[in-house]
Amino acid sequence: MTRIVVIGGGAAGTGxxxxxxxxxxxxxxxxxTEFEDIAYSPCGxxxxxxxxxxxxxxxxxxxLSYYREMGLTLETSTVVTxxxxxxxxxxxxxxSFPFDxxxxxxxxxxxPPQVPGLDLPGVVFIKNIRRAMELDKQLDRVHRAVVYxxxxxxxxxxxxxxxxxxxxxxxxxxxxxxxxxxxPDMMKPVQDSLEGLGVKMHQGATxxxxxxxxxxxxxxxxSDGEIPCDMAFLCTTMKPATELARxxxxxxxxxxxxxxxxxMRTNVPDVYSAxxxxxxxxxxxxxxxxxxxxxxxxxxxxxxxxNAAGGDRSYQPVYVPWAIIxxxxxxxxxxxxxxxxxxxxxxxxxxxxxxxxxxxxxxTHEKMHVKLLAEPHSHRVLGAQFSGGDxxxxxxxxxAFAIRKQTTLEELATMENVYSPPIGALNEPIAxxxxxxxxxxxxx
Amino acid sequence: xxxxQKAMLRQYPNTGASPYPKTxxxxxxxxxxxxxxxxxTPWPLRRRMMRLFLLRRIPPWPAQASARKxxxxx
Numbered sequence: 001m002t003r004i005v006v007i008g009g010g011a012a013g014t015g016x017x018x019x020x021x022x023x024x025x026x027x028x029x030x031x032x033t034e035f036e037d038i039a040y041s042p043c044g045x046x047x048x049x050x051x052x053x054x055x056x057x058x059x060x061x062x063x064l065s066y067y068r069e070m071g072l073t074l075e076t077s078t079v080v081t082x083x084x085x086x087x088x089x090x091x092x093x094x095x096s097f098p099f100d101x102x103x104x105x106x107x108x109x110x111x112p113p114q115v116p117g118l119d120l121p122g123v124v125f126i127k128n129i130r131r132a133m134e135l136d137k138q139l140d141r142v143h144r145a146v147v148y149x150x151x152x153x154x155x156x157x158x159x160x161x162x163x164x165x166x167x168x169x170x171x172x173x174x175x176x177x178x179x180x181x182x183x184p185d186m187m188k189p190v191q192d193s194l195e196g197l198g199v200k201m202h203q204g205a206t207x208x209x210x211x212x213x214x215x216x217x218x219x220x221x222x223s224d225g226e227i228p229c230d231m232a233f234l235c236t237t238m239k240p241a242t243e244l245a246r247x248x249x250x251x252x253x254x255x256x257x258x259x260x261x262x263x264m265r266t267n268v269p270d271v272y273s274a275x276x277x278x279x280x281x282x283x284x285x286x287x288x289x290x291x292x293x294x295x296x297x298x299x300x301x302x303x304x305x306x307n308a309a310g311g312d313r314s315y316q317p318v319y320v321p322w323a324i325i326x327x328x329x330x331x332x333x334x335x336x337x338x339x340x341x342x343x344x345x346x347x348x349x350x351x352x353x354x355x356x357x358x359x360x361x362x363x364t365h366e367k368m369h370v371k372l373l374a375e376p377h378s379h380r381v382l383g384a385q386f387s388g389g390d391x392x393x394x395x396x397x398x399x400a401f402a403i404r405k406q407t408t409l410e411e412l413a414t415m416e417n418v419y420s421p422p423i424g425a426l427n428e429p430i431a432x433x434x435x436x437x438x439x440x441x442x443x444x
Numbered sequence: 445x446x447x448x449q450k451a452m453l454r455q456y457p458n459t460g461a462s463p464y465p466k467t468x469x470x471x472x473x474x475x476x477x478x479x480x481x482x483x484x485t486p487w488p489l490r491r492r493m494m495r496l497f498l499l500r501r502i503p504p505w506p507a508q509a510s511a512r513k514x515x516x517x518x
Binding site for chain 2 (some may be wrong): 018176187
C-alpha cells in the first residue's frame with residue numbers, strides 16, 4: 001500500500017488527492033490543509049460580495065463528507081511545521097504523517113506592500129473563504145472601498161462592489177488594467193465601462209499607506225492624495241508559497257516557483273508538486289510561467305496525483321488562454337500580447353477587426369474587437385486578444401488551441417464558423433482580423 | 445517590460461493613466477479653468493470656452509470669384 005500525502009487543499013491539492021485514490025484504490029491518501037475547507041473557488045468570492053451569487057455555499061465543489069466517503073483522510077486546520085525526508089514523515093503540531101510519496105500543492109501567498117497601517121482593521125486580503133464570509137457581513141456597513149491593484153481578483157472586485165452600492169476606487173501603479181498580459185487598446189473599453197459604473201480609477205498612483213481614525217481605517221494614502229474609505233482590499237502581487245518545498249531541497253526556478261518536469265516531479269525523489277507553486281513552460285515563448293489559475297492547477301494536480309500513485313502521465317507546455325469580465329465588457333485572449341512581444345523583441349504583424357457576436361438584425365448582438373499577432377514571415381499566429389460581448393472565453397480557448405497547433409493567418413482567414421442569428425454572425429470576427437492582417441501584408 | 449509598456453502608451457495614446465497629477469492647487473483650479481480637464485469643467489464655462497477657441501466667422505466669398513461663376517450655385 002502506497003502512502004501518499006498531499007499538502008494543500010486548493011484546486012491542485014484536491015485534484016491530486018482524489019485522482020491518486022481513484023488511480024490506486026489500495027493507496028492511503030492523506031490531504032493536509034491549514035484552512036478549514038478544501039476545494040472551493042476563491043475567484044468566486046467577489047461575485048458573492050456583489051450579490052451576483054447568492055451564497056458562499058455555491059463556491060464549494062463538494063462538502064468535506066464527500067471526500068471522506070471517497071476514502072480520503074482529510075486533515076483540515078492543520079499547519080505543517082516541517083518535513084523529515086530522512087524518515088519520510090510530515091510533521092504538524094502534535095501530529096505526524098508518514099509517506100512514501102509526497103505531493104506539494106502549497107499554492108500562493110500575497111506579498112504585502114511595505115507601507116504603514118497594514119494591520120489596521122479594514123485592510124483586508126481575499127483568500128480564505130471563512131474570512132470572506134466575515135467580510136461579507138461587514139460590507140453592509142461599507143460606503144466606500146479601495147481596491148489596490150487591478151490583478152484579475154482586483155478587477156473582479158471593482159466590477160462586483162458597485163453592484164452592492166459601494167463607491168469603489170482602484171489604486172494601481174500599473175499604467176493600465178491587467179498590464180502584465182493585456183494591451184492598453186484592448187483594455188480601454190473595460191476601463192470606460194468601469195468608469196461608467198462609477199468606479200474611480202487612480203492608475204499610475206503609488207500606495208503610500210493607510211490612515212486611521214479611532215483605531216479604524218479611515219483613508220488610503222496615495223501619491224494622488226488621500227482617498228477616504230471604510231475598507232481596503234489588497235490584491236497585491238502574489239508569489240508562489242515554496243517555503244516548505246525549499247526546506248526539503250526542492251529546486252526553485254527563475255520565477256521563484258518549484259521546478260518540475262513534465263510528470264510534475266521535483267528534483268527530490270518521490271516528491272511531486274503542482275498548482276500555483278510550480279512553474280511550467282510556455283509553449284510559444286519557451287520561458288517558465290507561474291501562478292496559473294485553477295483551470296491549470298486542477299489538471300496539474302490530477303496528473304501529479306496519478307503519477308504519485310504509480311501512473312505515467314505527462315503535462316504539455318501551456319499557451320495560457322485567459323478571460324475576465326470588467327464592468328460590462330468581456331475581455332480575454334491567449335498569450336502573446338503585443339506588449340509582451342515588444343518586451344521580448346519578437347517581430348510581429350497585427351490584424352485587427354471589429355465584428356459582432358450575433359446576426360446584425362438580432363437585438364442582442366454586441367461588438368467583438370479582435371486583435372491578432374502573427375509572425376511576419378510564416379504568418380504563424382502568436383497571440384490574440386478580444387474585448388466586447390459574449391463569446392470572448394470561447395474565442396480565447398479556441399485561439400490557445402490554434403496557437404498550440406501552429407495555425408497561420410491564412411488558415412484563420414478561411415476558418416469555418418457557425419451562423420445562427422442569436423449566437424453567431426455571418427462573419428467570424430477572428431477570420432475578419434486574419435483577413436485584415438493578410439490584406440495589410442499584401443499591400444506592403 | 446516597463447520599456448515595452450511605455451512604448452505601448454505612446455503607440456496607443458489616451459489608453460493609460462492620466463498623465464497629470466490629481467493633487468495641488470492647479471488641479472483644484474483646473475476644474476474651473478478648463479485646464480486640462482475638459483470633462484471636469486462645468487458645461488456653461490466649457491461651452492463658452494469652446495465657442496471662443498473653435499468658432500470662427502465664415503469668410504465671405506470673394507465678390508469677383510462669385511460673379512465669374514455666376515453666383516454661389518453650381
